[in-house]
Amino acid sequence: MRVRLSAESVHNELVQRIEEYSGQGLMACYQCGKCAAGCPVAFAMDMLPSQVIRYAQLGLVEPLLESKTIWLCAACQTCYTRCPKGIDLSRIMEALREIVMLEKGSHINYDALTSEEQADWPQQAFIGGFRKYSV
Numbered sequence: 001m002r003v004r005l006s007a008e009s010v011h012n013e014l015v016q017r018i019e020e021y022s023g024q025g026l027m028a029c030y031q032c033g034k035c036a037a038g039c040p041v042a043f044a045m046d047m048l049p050s051q052v053i054r055y056a057q058l059g060l061v062e063p064l065l066e067s068k069t070i071w072l073c074a075a076c077q078t079c080y081t082r083c084p085k086g087i088d089l090s091r092i093m094e095a096l097r098e099i100v101m102l103e104k105g106s107h108i109n110y111d112a113l114t115s116e117e118q119a120d121w122p123q124q125a126f127i128g129g130f131r132k133y134s135v
Ligand code: SF4
Pocket: 028, 029, 030, 031, 032, 033, 034, 035, 036, 049, 050, 053, 079, 082, 083, 084, 085, 086, 087, 089
């Protein structure tokens, strides 16, 4: 992928919002990959945790807002304990989910689930999901 970089593009409005909502400095990451290597959910992600922060560093936020990764992050903070720069990626994932919910509405429509799905899904999934999936 060819990326055209400028001061404006790498510090665009969405990047500023990620840093504001998460309280994390994106540029502190030096791409060592320890977060991705230890993430217990990485096998299911379409974008590794280290890739999430790299895209954000480059100002490429839209692909992050479309990725499944931000919804799969379990906020376990394994990445945080492994990061030599003390970056809390779970906060960055949460910031990205907030932006999606503010810009695009709910991630899923609970009312659209069938009564069978509502009965079958574990309660924990609903409780976790309400936090992620509702505005
Ligand atoms: S562990 Fe920290 S410094 Fe290393 S890639 Fe992940 S976020 Fe960046």
